[in-house]
Amino acid sequence: MTQHVTDTVATRTPAEASGRPEWWRDAVIYQVYPRSFADSNGDGIGDLPGIRARLPYLNELGVDAVWLSPFYASPQADGGYDVADYRAVDPMFGTLTDADDLIRDAHALGLRIIVDLVPNHCSNQHEWFRQALREGPGSPLRGRFHFRPGKGADGELPPNDWESIFGGPAWTRVTEPDGSPGEWYLHLFAPEQPDFNWDHPAVHDEFRSILRFWLDMGIDGFRVDVAHGLVKAAGLPDVGHDGQVKLLGTQAVPYFDQDGVHEIYRSWRRVLDEYPGERIAVAEAWTPTVERSALYLRPDELHQAFNFDYLGTGWNAAELRDVIDRSLSAMNAVHAPATWVLSNHDVVRHSTRLAGGDAARGLRRARAATLLMLALPGSAYVYQGEELGLPEVVDLPDEVRQDPAFFRSSGQDGTRDGCRVPLPWSGQAPPFGFGPAEQGPSWLPQPADWGRLTVAAQQGDGASTLEFYRRALAVRREHPALGAGRRITWLDGPEGVLAFRRDSGSGSFVCTVNLTGSPVALPTPGTLLLATADVEPGAPTTVLPADCAVWWSV
Ligand code: GLC
Ligand code: CA
Secondary structure, eight states: OOEEEEOSOOOOOHHHHTTOOOGGGSOEEEEEOGGGTOOSSSSSSOOHHHHHHTHHHHHHHTOSEEEEOOOEEOOOTTTTOSOSEEEEEOTTTOOHHHHHHHHHHHHHHTOEEEEEEOOSBOOTTSHHHHHHHHHOTTOGGGGGBOEEOOBSTTSOBOSSOOBOTTSSBSEEEEEOTTSSEEEEEEOSSOTTSOBBOTTSHHHHHHHHHHHHHHHHTTOOEEEETTTTOSSOOTTOOOOOSOOOOOTTOOOOOTTSSOTTHHHHHHHHHHHHHHSSSOOEEEEOOOOSSHHHHHHTTSTTSOSEEOOHHHHTOOSOHHHHHHHHHHHHHHHHHTTOOOEEESOOTTSOOHHHHTTTTOHHHHHHHHHHHHHHHHHSSSEEEEETTGGGTOOOOOOOOGGGOOOHHHHHOSSSOOOGGGGOSOOOOSSSSTTTTSSSSTTOOOSSOOOGGGGGGSHHHHTTOTTSHHHHHHHHHHHHHHOTTTTSSSOEEEEOOOTTEEEEEEEETTEEEEEEEEOSSSOEEEEOOSEEEEESSOOOOOSSEEEEOTTEEEEEEO
């Protein structure tokens, strides 16, 4: 049998060599979108006390860390990714004391907490931006953002041809304090999200101080929003072609992935390393290639980056094998762990994305995709609700939608609300235990038939998606050959089937995935540990049903 080992670097990191693997190298990190997780006070919006009350649920699920999307003071023009005060909790989510309690309780359970950091832009209600508007052209505060005079006879045209990720020009013209039409400011996202000017030293100082503020509160790491966007090409040159960059896109443009960003991350790494324990940063970096992404993860920069190539790969064995190989080689080259992710708050939930219009098939594939992801070396990200097999909500009425991309859409699909619908916890009718009241509100409406998908309905049901996730995460913890390490050994298999081995000092393990629409017979590699469908291990072969994954110990 031919075997191909994906491994470019044989050396080990100091922690691996000393036998103490760094926690983040194979951590399973659960993303909480606070508005939609659990509402403690019945206003229809999830909040920090709601999350705190559900920490035991996350602990039982078996994840290692929780990443919280932004809960800072914000007018919520972009779901909190428009921060007005980086050191305050928005009253809608609670208080700093609630944050402190949440961090403390999480740690008591052995869960780490990662918070979102949004350094590319702030809210137009941030004090610096309000002051910059008040002070007028040429003022020092304007220097912390990208203000420019417009083009055209009266400055009526934007300074360059950059487009907002959410549609329309990336520039908005302001009215000066004297009432005249004035300068334009840059916003790569919504007009309510002015971009910081990272050429300005005050911006650097401010963010190092914000890092320390949250590190002092005891958090274990940061998820760095739009990590590739901070530095813009000198002179803000035109892109020179149309073609709007999509969310998570990979085009080379003068406002993304400029080499200057790396100096910023080196300085942040020095701050992180000042703190005891292993405090980490994970980059949301959309770059043209996985090799460019790996640059953010050199040993003196950040720790991990989301693998959007993997998320964007369809249900196709050859393409998945290719992206797995490319990811492992690129990450091994900089001694960083690979990461794997299938869903987040910006994309269509994978049970719907992989369904091809058939919900039952979507759920089968979603579970198989999860077993595949959890068998790969590195760190895996789970988005809230995927452990319940939640589908994307595709029929939200326009009047309840809040995604700014929906309102400015020009090519961007603008449908990020469908993956942000509040979680169903219990009961037979909305809000399904999301809030305390039996018929309380929820900021987005939940489908009436979600009673069968609640945590309470799935708990204890061996056939449920929730119990499947719990078992998978428990097995992953028991078997160090899953997750840990940095290599996989591909095994031969028929077309449309992925099969690979993972070895560790304490045992070996095989993962087989049938991505075809029909049953396939494979040599039985060992003892069945876990399968996403009914599988009867046979000798010498076992039949894998369509869209099914199996873990074997060997
Ligand atoms: C990131 C976030 C997304 C947000 C954008 C602007 O891509 O994940 O939700 O809209 O940054 O902050
Ligand atoms: Ca609330």
